[in-house]
Amino acid sequence: AQTVTQSQPEMSVQEAETVTLSCTYDTSENNYYLFWYKQPPSRQMILVIRQEAYKQQNATENRFSVNFQKAAKSFSLKISDSQLGDTAMYFCAFMNYNQGGKLIFGQGTELSVKP
């Protein structure tokens, strides 16, 4: 069975600075996807970034980038130039390609961006 672990329950960062959220996962599969989702107080889960396991290049979306280390089963999220609107719960999630649509989430990291 796959598991996802986020070891940082809470983090804080000053506005405009950079912060990195950690995620590790365990799987015996070779074809899978990894995601970072953001959940603000409005509760709606919003996709931040996605990484296909077969791609060696790390995904980037504007101020958000990942460090994907497949051998180490590590998938960290870097947020550059942090903004107040980045304050939210962040969840790392895994999806086995053969179980499309079934997301396995970590416990989450609560990120606070301070002015």
Add this chain to the structure above:
Amino acid sequence: DAGVTQSPTHLIKTRGQQVTLRCSPKSGHDTVSWYQQALGQGPQFIFQYYEEEERQRGNFPDRFSGHQFPNYSSELNVNALLLGDSALYLCASSLRQHTEAFFGQGTRLTVV
């Protein structure tokens, strides 16, 4: 373009009762998945519906059941409610099963 919509937004039920939650997927999407998110936890996969059939199921008892209609909307039913069923229930939709999932704002269920 309407995203994923869920109803109701909040619900209070008594232990032992039954509840039905509803989800309308994003336009063009045909797959609906349901998740349970307990307070302070990550979402847990309940089940997934595609072509009106349950395709995958997580580790949830049979008290949790669902349905998908021809218009792709879906219902989640929970029978014999327990206090531990209190949670945020999230619906996610996607086109087929391997693409990006879009989430609704959830239904907050409180069992008293």
